[in-house]
Structure formats: structure tokens, C-alpha cells
Amino acid sequence: MxxxxxxxxxxxxxxxxxxxxxxxxxxxxxxxxxxxxxxxxxxxxxxxxxxxxxxxxxxxxxxxxxxxxxxxxxxxxxGETSLYPKDAKKRALIDSRLDFDLGKFWPALKEYAYPQVLQNKLPNPERENDMIDALDNLELLLNQSKYIAGDQMTLADISLFCNVSFLWMSKYDFSKYPKIRAWFEGMIKLPYYKETNQDFNDWIHTKTPIKGH
Ligand SMILES: N[C@@H](CCC(=O)N[C@@H](CS)C(=O)NCC(=O)O)C(=O)O
Missing domain, CATH: 3.40.30.10 (Glutaredoxin)
Known part of the structure; x- marks a missing residue:
């Protein structure tokens, strides 16, 4: 099973x-x-x-x-091949974005946002720089293509979406990131978005929003 x-x-x-x-x-x-x-x-x-x-x-x-x-x-x-194609180059690109997520975006999020949102701590300026750097990188990627690893949605979009949504739902200011905003607005239109995100959204709304920056 x-x-x-x-x-x-x-x-x-x-x-x-x-x-x-x-x-x-x-x-x-x-x-x-x-x-x-x-x-x-x-x-x-x-x-x-x-x-x-x-x-x-x-x-x-x-x-x-x-x-x-x-x-x-x-x-x-x-057996579905669009989210994680078999083609070596396409797959390598997705892997590299997933590594960016694991090695850069997620650690920045964990150090910068989690303490503020979950423990009501003040923003740490050093950690904030790491978060901004990770978001700047993501904006650059989305400047190159509609999705994170090319012109179709892949596993990299789903993984990064969940991390970005932690910031988004914590009221982080995305005004300087038009590409991330457009991508995010597209992702929340996925037919299974509500079912898989509603409980999280309700939960995070009970937590402390990100402080101004
Ligand atoms: N890199 C791991 C992170 C897993 C992780 O740290 N999960 C947290 C919850 S978000 C957890 O299990 N925390 C409980 C613990 O470590 O004891 C992944 O992507 O699956």
C-alpha cells in the first residue's frame, strides 16, 4: 500500500x-x-x-x-511526462531549479520568514538580504520564461510555489516582483489549488504577518 x-x-x-x-x-x-x-x-x-x-x-x-x-x-x-520530462536537458533544468529551491530559496525562507511568522520575532536584516537575493533570482528566472524551468509548468513550479505562498500569505510585499506576481496569480488558478492550499491559508492567517521592510 x-x-x-x-x-x-x-x-x-x-x-x-x-x-x-x-x-x-x-x-x-x-x-x-x-x-x-x-x-x-x-x-x-x-x-x-x-x-x-x-x-x-x-x-x-x-x-x-x-x-x-x-x-x-x-x-x-x-507515467505522466510533462511535469518531469524524460529528456535529459529538460530534466536537468528542472533539477537545477529544484536545487535552487532546496539550497537557496527554502533556507532563506526558513531563516527570514519562519521566525517572524511562527515565533513573532523581529526581521533579521542579514536574513532579509538572503531572502531578497533569492526572490531577485526567482524574478530573473521568470523573466526568461513563463514558468520556472521553461514554457510549461513542472515540478519546480509546484515546489517553489509552496514556498512563495508562505511569504505571500504572510503579507510579504511583492510589489517589486511583477514576474513572480503574474506567475503566482496563474498558479492559484490550478483546479486543485483550493483543495490543497485552503487549510494552509486558513492556518497561516492566524499567524503574525511579515513585518514591514
Ligand atoms: N527538505 C525537507 C524538509 C522537511 C522538513 O523539515 N519538514 C518539517 C515540516 S515543514 C518537519 O518535518 N519538521 C519536524 C522535525 O524536523 O522534527 C523536504 O523538503 O521534505
Whole structure:
């Protein structure tokens, strides 16, 4: 049996996997994990995943961690080829954008936005520079093509969308990023956007907005 474990509040990586299952038209059982209640640290969960992270995917005992790896695996398994094509160059471009997300965008978001939104901390100017740099890079990418890795939507768009939406829903000011704004407005028109993002949007609206910058 295949089961996908995601955090109940649907922070960024779990939501990206969930959106991917919908984009691929895959009907996968999902289990909601309440991090605040420590459900990711129960003996049963730790047995599958000693790193106690979500998302996690369990395909008949084959356990996979890391959202981007799970998304790629699901795309390959589904046989659908537009989100993660087989062509070496197209795939390499998507991989490079996903690495940008994992290595640059997500760490900047975690250090800059998470403490403000989740712990009500003041913005850290150094971390703010990293966030601006990551957003400037994203704007540059979207200046080159309609989507993040070319002219069609791929896994890179879904992964980065979930991170950008954390900032967006926390009222970050995107006025100097017209390309990101246009791309984001397009992504929220996806037919499965509401189903996969509503709980997150409701949850984040109960948190502290990003402070002025
Ligand atoms: N790079 C990982 C990040 C996974 C991650 O850190 N998830 C957080 C929730 S957003 C988590 O599991 N936190 C609980 C913990 O680390 O104990 C991915 O993309 O899947």
C-alpha cells in the first residue's frame, strides 16, 4: 500500500507533494501528522523515519523522505511526462531549479520568514538580504520564461510555489516582483489549488504577518 504522510498545517514541502499527487491525478492515501502533538516522534513513525520529518512517502515498505525526491518519484511512477520530462536537458533544468529551491530559496525562507511568522520575532536584516537575493533570482528566472524551468509548468513550479505562498500569505510585499506576481496569480488558478492550499491559508492567517521592510 502507498501512503503519503504530511503535516497537518500543510507547511511548504508536504503541500508541494500533495499538489503533485493531484497534478498527476494519483489517488494516494494521505495521513495527516500533527507536529505540535509530536505525532512525528511516535515509535511507529520513528521506525519508518528516524529523522522524524514530514513529508514522507511509504510505497509498500519503500520509504522515501525529502519532498522533491518524492515528487520526482511519483512523477516517474505515474507515467505522466510533462511535469518531469524524460529528456535529459529538460530534466536537468528542472533539477537545477529544484536545487535552487532546496539550497537557496527554502533556507532563506526558513531563516527570514519562519521566525517572524511562527515565533513573532523581529526581521533579521542579514536574513532579509538572503531572502531578497533569492526572490531577485526567482524574478530573473521568470523573466526568461513563463514558468520556472521553461514554457510549461513542472515540478519546480509546484515546489517553489509552496514556498512563495508562505511569504505571500504572510503579507510579504511583492510589489517589486511583477514576474513572480503574474506567475503566482496563474498558479492559484490550478483546479486543485483550493483543495490543497485552503487549510494552509486558513492556518497561516492566524499567524503574525511579515513585518514591514
Ligand atoms: N527538505 C525537507 C524538509 C522537511 C522538513 O523539515 N519538514 C518539517 C515540516 S515543514 C518537519 O518535518 N519538521 C519536524 C522535525 O524536523 O522534527 C523536504 O523538503 O521534505
Amino acid at each position: 502507498c501512503t503519503f504522510y504530511r503535516d497537518q498545517t500543510h507547511e511548504c514541502p508536504g503541500r508541494a507533494v500533495w499538489m503533485t499527487t493531484k497534478a498527476l491525478n494519483m489517488d494516494i492515501e494521505s495521513v495527516s501528522i500533527n507536529l505540535e502533538k509530536g505525532e512525528h516522534k511516535t515509535p511507529e513513525y520513528l521506525k519508518m523515519n528516524p529523522f522524524h520529518t514530514v513529508p514522507m512517502y511509504n510505497d509498500n515498505g519503500f520509504v522515501l523522505l525529502e519532498s522533491r525526491a518524492i515528487m520526482k518519484y511519483l512523477a516517474d511512477k505515474s
